[in-house]
Amino acid sequence: MNIVDIRNAITKCPIEYSAHCFKRMLERGITRANVIECINNGEIIEDYPLQVENKSAESFPSCLILGMRVADNTQIHVVVGYNGYKLLIISVYYPDLEHWSEDYKTRRK
Template sequence: MRIIYRQHAIKRMHERCISEIDVEQAIETGTIIEAYPNDTPYPSALLLGHAGNKAVHVVYADSVDEDIRIIITVYEPNPEIWLEDLKTRR
């Protein structure tokens, strides 16, 4: 599956010092913690993964017909918003 980064994701990754390699590692190690099946134009999901010792949340949408994963945004989970497991919102 080919990965495409939205401009918003690229901007946020730059601001947050998160690389494409970090995102790829997070996707490889990650699990979906929230699904958004009604999002358009494609269903999307929030994934928690790890890049080294860094926890990373990746919001993405898959276009199965086109074999494309669209990265919408990427960030390190904020402990003020997420419980210690980084999967559950406060």
């Protein structure tokens, strides 16, 4: 999966938000515009290829994107699934230093 394909899909494909994601967005004050902004200025920091044994009609290869809300320079993580026809926003959150290194790209053990 690459970030260019995901960015291109934003304007060409339907975008669906999981119920979990939408609930967390409301709780955390993250808007749909923030999600798109994060994808457009972010980078893939983890890739989650589709596992053949778990493949189903609703399965998507996915990735974790680290991006930024430009208005206040806040780092955001977005988990995005993409199957070539649809983007699925799976989760969105603010990374914290308890779980992530200072660059928010590496998980702490």
